[in-house]
Structure formats: structure tokens, C-alpha cells
Amino acid sequence: MGVEQKLGNMGIATTTLEQAVNWARTNSMWPMLFGLACCAIEMMAAEAANYDMSRFGMELMRASPRQSDLMIVAGRVSRKMAPVLRRLYDQMPDPKWVIAMGDCASTGGIFNNYAVVQGVDEIVPVNVYVAGCPPRPEALVHGILILQEKVRSEHLSQWR
């Protein structure tokens, strides 16, 4: 954006469409208000005053999948919950992203048994995995920053 030096204070900045749209998508990402298990409590802690996710444009959690861009799968997904989770994902409008928060959502964690889906990537495509059982709020914030980094570097041809 070197052109503004030449233009002086005319109030005009130039950029590419790609950069402008990615910038907007990055900083107004609305997560879905949807918790499953233990990790949901840490997600709430990350939303609350001490960690304050609104610093990253994420304070507005939407209870409806129709209004949300990001699904944070916070907790273990049981076989009974799996179809519901997939339906919620399908109801979200594009563009959409998924964070698998915690070991259970990423790999099944300590519950290697009949009842738990061994990683939520069996059901929905996952963009960022956050490790921990449960992850600290800092870890979730780090996962979100990595996701923002990914979104910022998306190309026009990959847009959905």
C-alpha cells in the first residue's frame, strides 16, 4: 500500500479485494454458542473477563448456526451427538471454519471406547486442533490466532 504517501491526506487507501475481504472475515468471526463438555467451561472462561476473547473480535457468540462462522467443538462428541453436530455444521452458511478444542474433540482423548467419536474430523473438516485436557484459555486463544492467520492468507481462488 505504498500509494498513500504520494496521495497525501486525501483519505484514500488502496488494497486488493483479497486482503480487504480476508481482513473483514478475520476480525468479525462469530463463534457458535455451543458447548459439549469440560472444554466448554474453559471456553466460557476464555469468553469471560480475565481472558476476554472480544479482543480478537470473537465476543459475539451466536446460538443459531445460521448466524455463525466458526464452530468450536468444545468437548467429547458421543456417537449420539455426532449426527446432531454434522447437522449443525451443515446449517452454518459459508464461509465456515471449525476448531477442535481439546484432546477428545481432536483424537478421542482418554476415552478410547465404544461411545466416543475418535476425533471430530471423522464428521466435519477441522481447521485447527487445540491440544489439552482441557486446554487453557490461552491455548484456545492461540488456536484462534492461528485460525485468523490461516484466514488472512486465504486466496481468492479458495474462497467459498
Place this chain on the structure above:
Amino acid sequence: MTETQEINLEELRHLVSERALTGETMLLNMGPQHPSTHGVLRLLLELDGEIVVNCIPDIGYLHTGVEKNMESKIFQKAEPMTDRLDYLNPIGNNLTFCLAVEKLCGIDVPPRAQVLRVMLAELERLSSHLVWLGTSALDLAAMSLFLYTFREREMILDIKELISGSRMMTTYIRPGGLWRDVPVEFEAAVRRYCDVQEARLDEYEALLTNNALFRDRTIGIGVINTQQCYEWGVTGPVIRATGEPFDVRKIQPYSGYEEYDFEIPTEKGGDIFSRYMVRVREMRQSIRIIRQALDKLPFGPVRSNNRKFIPPPRSELGTSMEAVIHHFKLWTEGFHAPAESVYMMNESPRGLLGVYIEGNGGPTGHRIHYHTPSFVNLQILPLLSKGHFVADLVGIIGSIDIILGDCDR
């Protein structure tokens, strides 16, 4: 992957009234991703306008197979799974499991560990009630309280991190005592927390107790009486809000609760407001217990000296061959429990938490079963919600304080 199952009216015919079949009342699905159901509870509501005629809970969306999984692990390795049952009360779950294992195998617990266990269990009760207070006030549209209670909860999580290195799932209480002794900073941190929390409780009450909007939404809503509580097996703050001082800490004390001077708060109303008052007063009593425990905290070991069950301290491993053998056997094979069954009760923040263990003579349990308060208390939801508005149903679900991890297991 299993297909999404559509529920047809034929399957529900025996659960709903005749009016639903003629289309006079409406069937509405609530959950399992609804934010006010505090987890993944699904409710099928039969509505007459906005009035709830019938409420059918559908549970099992968080069924994790914990009990079955625990049967294939040795007792020490099964314990971390108990953390994740009731994820707002991990220390209480550990405590119940350890008490049961200790009763099964006859392991002694040193006095310092007993006092620390009580202190930690009460801290956990406070943290659970803080989450309850924040989220259920949020359901009744009091947003700021959520931010305040989570601010204080962070202090408890810092204390837990100080002693165990983990914020939530500590597995700090072990059969025969504790994992290790608390650091020197522990006492000052707990004292500071107690002072801060006591003042902040007054702030919460100033926001809610005499708030006309909050009282309108809670008084006379979701009423239950003592008789019904006993019939349904409901325990915890729900039964105490009906005037019955039922608390396992008093009727069957464990970990030396009989040595502490505290009251069981009760209220008369049996409605949401009474349950709120009981929990807030319980938090004050918990602070009282923690202060007493801090004053009488004795010095000494925090782990039993019984080497057949408890691993030897690290320092002995370099000098004693016997210690190495014990350490190796305990962490590879585990300790053998007799083929008997035990049942141990504990007062969790939600009510009576029981664990049943049946040994098989080997290092694993033949059957491990949890009697969880959330599962029992959830049964009364249809009873409480009949005749109320859908908006009040949200408050009622919050007031019985269910944790679905505890309920579905």
C-alpha cells in the same frame, strides 16, 4: 456414521397428551445445542401457546462410557476418568472414588491429607456454585454477574494450578492421601481468596437478591416440596430449598467433616429463588469451613505409609531395593483389591454423589458405578415445568443445576 433419526409421532404417542395428536398443542424441540440447557440436554416440549403442558427430557448425548472404561484400568489409572464425569466438581469426584478405594482396601489417610481434602472439596464446591450462579443468572438475562463470578473462579483455578499444575482436572487426591504436599504459597493464596470472596458474595447478592426483576422471574416458579423430593430421590440444594436439612456431610460425615462447625442452610419456598438462596448461603458456609481447616492444618505426611498400596517417595528409590520393587509393581500391575463391594457417599455441589465399586480380587474393579445427583435431579424437570412459561423453563433448568457429563456418564 449413524443417520440422523427423525422422531415420528407414533413413537411419542405414549409420552404426549391426546391434544398433541389432534394438533391442538404444539410439539417443540429444545436442544441439544440450546445454550440454556447447560450442555447437551434435549427436551421435547408440548406447548399450549406459551405454557408447557409436557416436558420430555432426552438424555445420553454425552454418554462417554466412563464406567465401562474404568473397569479395564487399574485403580490408579481409572481415577483420571472420574475427573471428567462431573466436570465442575473434579476434586469431589476424585474424593469419592478414593474414599471408596480406601474403604475397599483398608488404606489409612494421614490427618494432614484429610484436612487438605476437606479444604479442596469446599473450594471446588465454591467454584461449581460460582459457575452455576454466573450461567443461571445469564439465562435470566443478568449478564454482568457471569463476568464477576468467572473473575473469582479464576482465583480458585489458580490455587488448583498451584498445587497440581492443572486448572481443572487435577487428579490431586489419590488413594491413601494426596499426590504431593501443597507448596508454601498455598495457605496465603487460600486466605486471600476467602477474604475476597466473602466481600464479593455481598456484591452478587446486592445485584440479585432484592432485584425486582430477578424476584419476579424466580419466586413461585418450579415449586417442589420435601415429600416429592424424597419420592424422586432428589438431593442437594433442591431438597434443602424445601426446608429439609439433608446433607451427607452431616448425616454420614467423611474425611472428618464432623470436626468442623458449619450449618446446613435451608429455605422454605422450594422454588428457584429458594434454591438460589441456599446456594449463596452454602458458599458462605464453605468459606467458613475452609477458614477452620486452614487454622487447624496439622504438619506431617500427606500420603499413607502402607507400601502395598501407596508408591514410595521418590527419595527412597535411590537407596532401597524394596522401594524400587514396590514402585515397579504398583505402576505396572497395580494393587489388588479384595473381591468385595463397597458403596461410598459424598456431598457434591449438586447433591448426593455415590460410588459403588465391586472388586474382583485383582487390580481392576469388576464393576464401578456412579450414582450421580444430576441424573436423579433431572427426573423432576417435567414435574417442575408443567404449567409454566417456556421462558421460566430456562430458569428451572438452571436452578436444578444439572451437569450432563455427570448425568450421562
